[in-house]
Amino acid sequence: xxxxxxxxxxxxxxxxxxxxxxxxxxxxxxxxxxxxxxxxxxxxxxxxxxxxxxxxxxxxxxxxxxxxxxxxxxxxxxxxxxxxxxxxxxxxxxxxxxxxxxxxxxxxxxxxxxxxxxxxxxxxxxxxxxxxxxxxxxxxxxxxxxxxxxxxxxxxxxxxxxxxxxxxxxxxxxxxxxxxxxxxxxxxxxxxxxxxxxxxxxxxxxxxxxxxxxxxxxxxxxxxxxxxxxxxxxxxxxxxxxxxxxxxxxxxxxxxxxxxxxxxxxxxxxxxxxxxxxxxxxxxxxxxxxxxxxxxxxxxxxxxxxxxxxxxxxxxxxxxxxxxxxxxxxxxxxxxxxxxxxxxxxxxxxxxxxxxxxxxxxxxxxxxxxxxxxxxxxxxxxxxxxxxxxxxxxxxxxxxxxxxxxxxxxxxxxxxxxxxxxxxxxxxxxxxxxxxxxxxxxxxxxxxxxxxxxxxxxxxxxxxxxxxxxxxxxxxxxxxxxxxxxxxxxxxxxxxxxxxxxxxxxxxxxxxxxxxxxxxxxxxxxxxxxxxxxxxxxxxxxxxxxxxxxx
Amino acid sequence: xxxxxxxxxxxxxxxxxxxxxxxxxxxxxxxxxxxxxxxxxxxxxxxxxxxxxxxxxxxxxxxxxxxxxxxxxxxxxxxxxxxxxxxxxxxxxxxxxxxxxxxxxxxxxxxxxxxxxxxxxxxxxxxxxxxxxxxxxxxxxxxxxxxxxxxxxxxxxxxxxxxxxxx
Numbered sequence: 231x232x233x234x235x236x237x238x239x240x241x242x243x244x245x246x247x248x249x250x251x252x253x254x255x256x257x258x259x260x261x262x263x264x265x266x267x268x269x270x271x272x273x274x275x276x277x278x279x280x281x282x283x284x285x286x287x288x289x290x291x292x293x294x295x296x297x298x299x300x301x302x303x304x305x306x307x308x309x310x311x312x313x314x315x316x317x318x319x320x321x322x323x324x325x326x327x328x329x330x331x332x333x334x335x336x337x338x339x340x341x342x343x344x345x346x347x348x349x350x351x352x353x354x355x356x357x358x359x360x361x362x363x364x365x366x367x368x369x370x371x372x373x374x375x376x377x378x379x380x381x382x383x384x385x386x387x388x389x390x391x392x393x394x395x396x397x398x399x400x401x402x403x404x405x406x407x408x409x410x411x412x413x414x415x416x417x418x419x420x421x422x423x424x425x426x427x428x429x430x431x432x433x434x435x436x437x438x439x440x441x442x443x444x445x446x447x448x449x450x451x452x453x454x455x456x457x458x459x460x461x462x463x464x465x466x467x468x469x470x471x472x473x474x475x476x477x478x479x480x481x482x483x484x485x486x487x488x489x490x491x492x493x494x495x496x497x498x499x500x501x502x503x504x505x506x507x508x509x510x511x512x513x514x515x516x517x518x519x520x521x522x523x524x525x526x527x528x529x530x531x532x533x534x535x536x537x538x539x540x541x542x543x544x545x546x547x548x549x550x551x552x553x554x555x556x557x558x559x560x561x562x563x564x565x566x567x568x569x570x571x572x573x574x575x576x577x578x579x580x581x582x583x584x585x586x587x588x589x590x591x592x593x594x595x596x597x598x599x600x601x602x603x604x605x606x607x608x609x610x611x612x613x614x615x616x617x618x619x620x621x622x623x624x625x626x627x628x629x630x631x632x633x634x635x636x637x638x639x640x641x642x643x644x645x646x647x648x649x650x651x652x653x654x655x656x657x658x659x660x661x662x663x664x665x666x667x668x669x670x671x672x673x674x675x676x677x678x679x680x681x682x683x684x685x686x687x688x689x690x691x692x693x694x695x696x697x698x699x700x701x702x703x704x705x706x707x708x709x710x711x712x713x714x715x716x717x718x719x720x721x722x723x724x725x726x727x728x729x730x731x732x733x734x735x736x737x738x739x740x741x742x743x744x745x746x747x748x749x750x751x752x753x754x755x756x757x758x759x760x761x762x763x764x765x766x767x768x769x770x771x772x773x774x775x776x777x778x779x780x781x
Numbered sequence: 782x783x784x785x786x787x788x789x790x791x792x793x794x795x796x797x798x799x800x801x802x803x804x805x806x807x808x809x810x811x812x813x814x815x816x817x818x819x820x821x822x823x824x825x826x827x828x829x830x831x832x833x834x835x836x837x838x839x840x841x842x843x844x845x846x847x848x849x850x851x852x853x854x855x856x857x858x859x860x861x862x863x864x865x866x867x868x869x870x871x872x873x874x875x876x877x878x879x880x881x882x883x884x885x886x887x888x889x890x891x892x893x894x895x896x897x898x899x900x901x902x903x904x905x906x907x908x909x910x911x912x913x914x915x916x917x918x919x920x921x922x923x924x925x926x927x928x929x930x931x932x933x934x935x936x937x938x939x940x941x942x943x944x945x946x947x948x
Contacts, residue, residue: 241929241930241931243931248926265894268896385931387901388871388900388903390871390900395867465875468871469872514942745933
């Protein structure tokens with residue numbers, strides 16, 4: 231993975247010193263909370279319902295064991311012994327004291343980490359494919375471009391006061407694990423006719439109040455022109471995006487208002503003016519690329535006897551293998567998904583002890599590489615099949631071997647009303663209740679891939695719009711109600727879910743999910759996922775199952 | 782007259798501003814002037830022909846490109862930040878310096894806060910009407926706090942990628 235050089239470290243040190251000074255001035259009463267707010271937000275520090283929340287950046291979801299151990303230590307020292315992994319692949323500490331934050335940022339800096347641009351109207355953490363460098367189906371390593379974007383966008387002098395936050399996702403595999411089409415910019419690597427590298431550029435997707443699957447504005451942008459093009463998009467947005475209404479300020483609204491063609495024309499005009507001055511030199515891309523050079527993989531047989539034997543003898547392991555292991559590009563290796571969706575647990579939460587165990591396993595068996603997914607799970611991308619059983623046993627000891635990746639209980643949920651000042655309703659308790667209902671693992675496997683996503687308010691941090699089943703918490707005269715949407719997808723077949731019917735009270739939600747699942751089980755044809763069946767039948771039978779009693 | 786913080790020779794100093802900002806319906810006073818774009822469009826040519834020192838104030842929704850034919854004769858382009866969060870002036874300054882080659886004063890007016898000083902300087906601002914009462918020393922401290930930068934901008938900082946290549 232990328233290692234900070236002296237320049238990177240000094241940039242971070244200067245930023246930490248700056249924030250320490252700003253906190254000192256706030257604590258000394260030299261600046262008011264109003265004046266301090268934009269400063270702390272630029273450093274990922276939110277004031278929430280009960281305490282300060284610090285959001286630590288995990289650039290493109292990549293960590294080494296030292297970094298994860300440091301997060302564990304911070305969780306233990308300054309929080310309540312855990313952290314929460316988010317859908318932007320960041321980590322939030324929810325119980326932070328303001329006066330501790332400079333020390334926390336210094337602690338993070340010792341492992342080349344920070345909280346820069348995890349909030350505010352700036353370019354946020356880039357999302358990349360969590361299987362980067364490990365999956366056979368990618369045509370380039372998206373981390374190379376993610377790291378270059380991280381540097382380009384950090385403390386950007388012109389684009390730090392945008393109309394609204396700005397999120398970029400990048401994937402280089404046909405299977406999209408980043409939800410690229412619902413980002414402000416989605417970059418999908420493509421090969422041109424001569425084999426040259428480029429990107430399909432999608433601009434103006436998003437969720438929130440106005441969910442949109444983003445349109446393609448460039449079918450093939452040559453990779454070496456990426457940064458001048460990003461500059462052009464950001465400049466058009468910075469100058470012309472709406473600033474009069476926070477809910478109309480994302481770039482998707484500008485793209486829709488202008489029309490895709492006119493937006494693309496304005497970007498092209500700006501791009502032509504910028505010219506090649508805006509591009510990164512090839513040598514810098516090459517330098518970054520070298521940092522992601524493939525690890526030394528051993529030449530291993532396709533089959534591992536130990537692995538096969540463990541699978542035959544240990545049924546729990548066999549189930550884990552079926553659901554949590556993914557094919558690696560090298561034979562004899564596997565990708566191990568670690569679910570942070572233990573039944574009855576809070577989606578995305580990990581205790582300090584759990585983080586330390588994952589760090590140890592990554593160091594011993596996983597080439598010191600850990601990924602965070604936007605679905606709030608962790609990944610060990612390079613594990614030898616020979617070691618998979620031991621990794622499984624190590625995970626199981628701390629409750630991290632839940633075999634439910636992509637299954638009904640692998641639910642995304644935002645923190646909701648339990649933590650968040652914006653929320654209308656709780657999300658975690660809904661996720662926990664659904665997970666308990668589908669606790670039977672045979673049944674969950676029989677149901678197969680089913681993505682449930684829950685947001686506690688219309689801001690859609692829980693990505694409910696792209697859930698196969700989406701659940702949105704709404705407030706009705708002080709009571710929590712939940713609106714169901716069906717048919718969304720954040721993958722390569724991206725779609726926004728359709729509202730099924732009137733919102734349900736909290737005690738009817740899990741029953742409704744159960745009914746939806748039963749309709750699928752009755753209606754499905756061979757090899758159909760829930761989403762496929764729904765797309766074939768339409769939502770009528772599903773609607774009838776949930777609301778049929780009412781008429 | 783208000784205090785102005787000006788960049789000069791790598792440092793910052795304060796001086797009394799000798800430009801007057803003219804309200805649109807006010808008669809044109811003597812001395813150095815800063816006009817709105819609208820007022821400049823009616824009175825600018827005449828004033829420039831008289832050899833007067835003239836500046837133009839650009840609001841965030843106005844395009845600095847509209848000044849292109851006049852730029853060589855303009856003493857000041859004042860970019861307005863009605864709120865510090867309104868980042869359009871940053872793009873305007875960048876375009877003035879890089880694309881339009883403007884070498885006169887680019888001034889930040891409105892809600893102009895010390896915490897933005899470094900980024901403003903990088904975008905090409907060289908004069909500031911601070912709204913937070915900052916001293917030139919405090920201003921300089923913020924601007925010089927960061928030893929390195931990651932991107933090319935309108936200033937003379939060598940970005941990290943170029944330094945790494947031995948730039």
